[in-house]
Amino acid sequence: MASSYAANKLMAFSLGSTPAVVTSDTCIAREILTSPHFASRPIKESAKQLMFSRAIGFAPDGPHWRMLRRIASTHLFAPKRILAHEGARQLECAAMLSGIAKEQSLQGYVQLRKHLQAASLNSIMEIVFGKRYNTTKHDNETKKLNEIVREGFELLGAFNWSDHLPWIKYFYDPFRIQERCVALVPRVNGLIKEIIKEHRHGNSNKSRDKCDFIDVLLSLDGEDTLDEDDMVAVLWEMIFRGTDTTALLTEWIMAELILNPKIQKTLHSELQNLASNGGFLTDADIAKSPYLEAVVKETLRLHPPGPLLSWARLSTADVHLSNGMIIPTNTTAMVNMWAITHDPKIWNDPLVFRPERFLGSVNNVDVRGSDLRLAPFGAGRRVCPGKNLGLATVSLWVAKLVQNFEWVEDCERPVDLSEELKLSCEMKKPLFAVGISRPN
């Protein structure tokens, strides 16, 4: 729409009573994402009701948000914490591979999405809650966890008119968002507060490496102390941010590898040469794989998971842009990362999946927020704090999936690259494929 009005730099419009702007231009995107006056986010009604206003992603810019960010960056996302959790990620990955092998031998094909979602949820639960669930099993607690997470995703991902026309909620709520949020909150509180209680009464002599994020939050003192409701909000948010994005990015990568067997083969050869420990791939091996890194980047370019609205920013003062335009206070601003990563003025053959475009030092594009041509994790003060954890997890899974199986398209269930914009931009149809076990 913006390009049909030649408004790529900035297009202004209204969503009901919400004034909004959207840009598909890298320079304006940088100005918005890095401006101190755009360091807050608009909050959806459902997110507010589901307690997210006190969590990192939606807390307004200020001391509370800064404190949460600092705690998470030090104790959850610091490189040494990511390293300390490698064991948990490896364990989850091994369980996923064995589930996949079982399904393949039982039915001759695999639905990858459900394995990736389960592994994602299990591994975030382990890192954050120190609790290993097996979401493929059907005990009561696991069922409860699966249900509340699924319901939370639906509520947060649904388009809700009352976010933009507040008066409408009294008579038009076709998805019953309000009522469902009210029903969900006590269930979330019940589950998470019980886990916090177990931690309070559990072993307080854990070594630093064995500490999970709840242990860290409970050990905070002085002005860093969080009350229990704030802890629930922060922990609950991590489940959402960590689960969805990691699983769906891996699904997109696998879909592209299945459609591009030559690229899959090149990746497999590189991984074979890297595995140092009797074929067992570690984070350290994977960090030495430029082709895998290029495959991940190329997928982030073609299918950036972060959609427009759920990561929008809110102006807290009038913002004067370098091109002379002024964005007034209280405007919702969005960066159309999809348009930027498909822009033929920036990328040759933008619709073609070609990881080679990222090989070699000249083509080295940083995806962590310093290069706005490809910033799937955002940029500036509110850049995704989980980017390194997300990339480490996705890279490990893709490496192991390709090392253990040759993936080919299932003729009866072909790969469909149609997109669906929910909380993130995901594959509209779940990915099915045939996984042929490779000899060890």
Ligand code: HEM
């Ligand atoms: C492939 C994986 C991921 C992608 C593509 C992704 C993408 C994003 C994007 C686009 C933003 C908004 C950034 C901005 O406004 O500039 C964001 C924020 C955030 N992400 Fe991620 N993310 C991923 C993984 C994770 C993981 C694993 C976690 C945590 C376990 C996480 C936690 C967060 C949080 C807490 C925020 C809010 C930051 C704030 O507002 O201060 N993300 N993410």
